Amino acid sequence: MRVASSPPKAGRDWTPYWFAAPVALYLLLFQGYPLVQELYLSFTSTALLAPDQHTFVGLQNYADLFTQEDFHQVLLTTATYTLVCVVAAIALGLGAALLLDAPFRGRGLARALVTIPWAAPPVAVALIFVWIYNGQYGIFNHLLGALGGAAGLESWLDSPARALPAVLLTTVWQIFPFAAVVILAALQGVSPELREAAVIDGADRLSVFRAVVWPTIQPSVALLALFLSIWSLRRFDLIWLMTQGGPIGSTNTLVIELYRRAFVYRDLGQGAAVGMVGLSMALLITVVYFRYTQRAERAKGQR
Secondary structure (H helix, E strand, O other): OOOOOOOOOOOOOOHHHHHHHHHHHHHHHHHHHHHHHHHOOEEEEEEEEEEEEEEEEEOHHHHHHHHHHHHHHHHHHHHHHHHHHHHHHHOOOHHHHHHOOOOOOOOHHHHHHOOOHHHOOHHHHHHHHHOOOOOOOHHHHHHHHHHHOOOOOOOOOOOOOOOHHHHHHHHHHHHHHHHHHHOOOOOOOOHHHHHHHHOOOOOOHHHHHHHHHHHHHHHHHHHHHHHHHHHOOOOOOHHHHOOOOOOOOOOOOOHHHHHHHHHHOEEEEHHHHHHHHHHHHHHHHHHHHHHHHHHHHHHOOOO
């Protein structure tokens, strides 16, 4: 007996689009429109006290920025801060994740304790480390003196040579637990059978990590690097509370420069231009990430 098949549905199934519509509308209203407005603002000369009175100046704001040596230093500081934060956080997070993935007594408590720096409010972290780096009563200089280092009485945050390393140390201390949790979750997806097979074949721990563990967690680490890069580019609270971009601009990043030009110098046009430069850097990092993932997928498909 032949059963008649149901006729195919006419037209397109709009159900997925209806589910995606609220998110798209939210992004369009609260992300897209302000972004377009900021882009237009970057082509104008606009004062903070008179935002409705602006003069179109074209690319003049960008020309002024890139002809200033101070802004070149801001770009270098931002790149250095972002690179060190990402590399150090992933390296420490990977080491912590490998330790927490191994079976030992009290592992659950250790996994909970490692997240404390990430859960701490940036304001509290900044205030604590400002005290730690103080030259007179901070414990950092006393610890260096006890270890035989040249401590001195100068606050680390008042030194142009030491301020950026101090801010980087604080930032990495706070963000590496997030990297550890993400990598630890990725380690749970590594096949125990593959590990055991590699050990039976005579592979040492480093070889097992390189041949079995790393290929499994590599996509998660790449995505983590993308998130950490973007977050480092836009981090404001910790740097501002600790140094306000000083001393002598040694910790002045793009977001600090944006705030200073827009709300201290009261030039919204140049502040918006600085913001668009930061957005361009974030988009460049995102493009590099997607190119990397596409190449990795093609290489995986050819195996």
